[in-house]
Amino acid sequence: MKNIVIVATVKIKDEFKSEVYSELLKLHEATHKHDEGCIQYDLHKNLDDENSFTFVETWQNLKLLDEHMKKEHFLQFAQSVDGKLESMDIQKLEKVED
Numbered sequence: 001m002k003n004i005v006i007v008a009t010v011k012i013k014d015e016f017k018s019e020v021y022s023e024l025l026k027l028h029e030a031t032h033k034h035d036e037g038c039i040q041y042d043l044h045k046n047l048d049d050e051n052s053f054t055f056v057e058t059w060q061n062l063k064l065l066d067e068h069m070k071k072e073h074f075l076q077f078a079q080s081v082d083g084k085l086e087s088m089d090i091q092k093l094e095k096v097e098d
Helices: 014-034 062-068 072-081
Strands: 004-012 038-045 052-059 085-093
Touching (some): 014 052, 052 062
Antiparallel strands (some): 004 085
16 A cells, blocks of 8 residues: 655634644644654745645555544644634645656
């Protein structure tokens, strides 16, 4: 089974920047500690937009990614940022073999 790459970008409403940023850090830490199959889970800030952050993730397979999205720390994150984002874009990618 092929690895799954996720590029997840969130743009935070200005008035919630520090609160949501804190939640992004918590999610980052909890995922590294508790999620099987997580190969990479890196948080990046957009240098052109201080309210925009992107996770670049690599998962062993789709099943383990789905399990991540059902974990308490992920569900808590989703609830805590509800209504505080301008946008969220999640791309699920699979490498094309030559």
